[in-house]
Amino acid sequence: MDAEILAVGTELLLGNIVNTNAQYLANELALLGINVLHQSVVGDNEARLVEALKLALSRSDIVITTGGLGPTGDDITRETIAKVLGRKLVRDEHSMEVIRDYFARSGRKMGPSNEKQAMLPEGCIVLQNDWGTAPGCVVEQDGKSVIMLPGPPREMAPLFRERVKPYLAKFSDGVIASINLREFGLPESTVQELLGDLMAGANPTLSPYAKEGEVQLRVTAKAATEDEALAICRPVAEETKKRLGNAYYGEDVDSMQQVVVQALRERQKKIALAESCTGGLTAARITEIPGSSDVFECGIVSYANRVKQALLDVRAKTLKDYGAVSEQTAVQMAEGVRVRAQADFGVGITGIAGPGGGTEEKPVGLVYVAVSDGKDCYVRRLLLGHSNSERAHIRYLSSSNALDMARRLILGLPQPEDAVRVEPPKLQVPNSFFGN
Amino acid sequence: MDAEILAVGTELLLGNIVNTNAQYLANELALLGINVLHQSVVGDNEARLVEALKLALSRSDIVITTGGLGPTGDDITRETIAKVLGRKLVRDEHSMEVIRDYFARSGRKMGPSNEKQAMLPEGCIVLQNDWGTAPGCVVEQDGKSVIMLPGPPREMAPLFRERVKPYLAKFSDGVIASINLREFGLPESTVQELLGDLMAGANPTLSPYAKEGEVQLRVTAKAATEDEALAICRPVAEETKKRLGNAYYGEDVDSMQQVVVQALRERQKKIALAESCTGGLTAARITEIPGSSDVFECGIVSYANRVKQALLDVRAKTLKDYGAVSEQTAVQMAEGVRVRAQADFGVGITGIAGPGGGTEEKPVGLVYVAVSDGKDCYVRRLLLGHSNSERAHIRYLSSSNALDMARRLILGLPQPEDAVRVEPPKLQVPNSFFGN
Structure with a gap:
């Protein structure tokens, strides 16, 4: 099961913002055992979005888009995807309610442009957004799934976690599990020398990535269940810790x-x-x-x-x-x-x-x-x-x-x-x- | 002149790191008046890198790759690009010197794997890296330029600024200039209401992007010279400030x-x-x-x-x-x-x-x-x-x-x-x- 992430937004192409959504989604998908082989970014431009979407559908089973669901005229993701998939946009009344509620709760005025956000491709699965105004949705067609999510990370991430993950569970065959190890103080080349032989393995894999003076190490294995995958990771994780000595500082910690x-x-x-x-x-x-x-x-x-x-x-x-x-x-x-x-x-x-x-x-x-x-x-x-x-x-x-x-x-x-x-x-x- | 950014690295596809390089490069290229219409990410995988590179060369004049120039076996960007362009890799003696110097200066040992980093496509323009060990390079072929940069942002950014920008100057016809305005405290929808008519303009454009409680506003114009472009931006910038009132806090400031x-x-x-x-x-x-x-x-x-x-x-x-x-x-x-x-x-x-x-x-x-x-x-x-x-x-x-x-x-x-x-x-x- 291959997924790809397609971010839509001219602000990304202009370098106004960093595409943190791609990282979040890639990480989440990896943990679900879904491969991400491509990430791409296009602007708020219909022709190029159509082209990118067709390319993505030609090579991936799941296409997740982020961005372009906002209330302004620039936001064309919904319309464009509906067009490519040959669907009409129809107003989802429940989403309309949720948007009204959202504005009421946050004490802000709702503009007429927000109504556009409740227009969704006919026959889609609606992903209710309790963290903002743009609902997400899933359109299933020809054995593929196109999942549309809003661009702001504070909406996208909970929407993915609460709505998309349960949906994707059905696609996972086998599970990837990881153990993340952290070390501080050893240069990347030293880590490479210490762990080179372990990094050559296939299941589990051991991958280093250097970040701000640290090298983070991820042991990853695939198996039928999470427990089995973790059991495959464990010996390599323990050997890695041993070799890193006191530079090792934590397993599955954030910092x-x-x-x-x-x-x-x-x-x-x-x-x-x-x-x-x-x-x-x-x-x-x-x-x-x-x-x-x-x-x-x-x-x-x-x-x-x-x-x-x-x-x-x-x-x-x-x-x-x-x-x-x-x-x-x-x-x-x-x-x-x-x-x-x-x-x-x-x-x-x-x-x-x-x-x-x-x-x-x-x-x-x-x-x-x-x-x-x-x-x-x-x-x-x-x-x-x-x-x-x-x-x-x-x-x-x-x-x-x-x-x-x-x-x-x-x-x-x-x-x-x-x-x-x-x-x-x-x-x-x-x-x-x-x-x- | 269209450029595209192709990041190479499985760590990006796994969501281990955020692709900040794409944002940096996109922003710099925009300021040079070079359009970026696509950004993409592929893993350290030869077949997919070949495919992504061919697609990029089919639609863009300049392809900038980041990543995959490191000393390890995973790092295949140099080899793969040389192969696609039909060039041999040859050892660049000056780069070899620079790498040796770099290790000497930072008091670290140089491993044999670092020698691989001095292997560059025949006939390329070498971009000397004074901030790390992997030299960048430019390969010109069939009217297109492929520019390879290392992945670590602390090397990539100065290498771009000091080496690539002067190289790219020859491609710029017309200059894009921007005035960046910052406001704090107004919700995005209020900014939209206040500035909607100005955002409809074409030259200059006014684009908002919301970030952590702020809305940043970029006024951008294209003209023959930077001064002319800025002069086109100025009235819209001033009108924007006026309408934002005391929520406006700075022009071309970082924070x-x-x-x-x-x-x-x-x-x-x-x-x-x-x-x-x-x-x-x-x-x-x-x-x-x-x-x-x-x-x-x-x-x-x-x-x-x-x-x-x-x-x-x-x-x-x-x-x-x-x-x-x-x-x-x-x-x-x-x-x-x-x-x-x-x-x-x-x-x-x-x-x-x-x-x-x-x-x-x-x-x-x-x-x-x-x-x-x-x-x-x-x-x-x-x-x-x-x-x-x-x-x-x-x-x-x-x-x-x-x-x-x-x-x-x-x-x-x-x-x-x-x-x-x-x-x-x-x-x-x-x-x-x-x-x-």
């Missing part, structure tokens, strides 16, 4: 911050953050995890030196002698925020994110990351700058490295080889923010 | 935070942030702007009530009587952080980002955002939850609304209609973090 939050929750411990060059990014990553309030009470974005001194107890002499971007400052930030926020673990990040501000001695991309639990304190000096590296990339990698060091400290794992252990500094004013 | 930072810099003013439900996201957005250290010294992520009390001087009685998610708490957070960080403007954000934790009275998505300059203090009660809204979305919109209110306060513009003006609360302990 390193999720692992950090979970490790803290399981131990009922708390973390506090002091961020300079990352400017709150690490706090934002931790707090994106639901339930992080149990383990995270306080983050200080200490861009200015006086904030580092006043709130984190970084010593004036340290700033003078070593500078704000130094091992010593990072360590004092980590331990300062830990003690003063009465947390179990403290993290300090200070560096030069650029684009300006670097010197020969302290170039753009120089970042110090420290973690402390009051007994052990580790600091790393990172060089994250390349000839053309960007501020956002340096900041993201800085926060990832901080999360990685925190993860290792919380879990009692060794730090990366280049981490230096130092004595946690004593605070000058060791009382907490809370006066006790 | 609201950029406007906020610039407004502060121009006035030599500083801002301080107190964030609860956004957990540092607003600070991270502000500090992503280079030079933000001039205007931003301090952010407090006050997830816990005791942090709100100790660092922001939120009153215990307020938390008890009204709760942490209340107008009163937001206002005290904004003014508390402003006074204690000795900033000109203070922002306070408190709310329920979910997924759990909502009640009938205070549902998920209820967020209070306050801004204060010590004289004027405004607070808004936002309901950002829908039946299926997500934590990330609620957090992002909360921070966007905070930035919007800050922008208006800094620029002396009226706040949104539903903002309530309150007296800035007096701090119980009005001394600053810095003890003066």
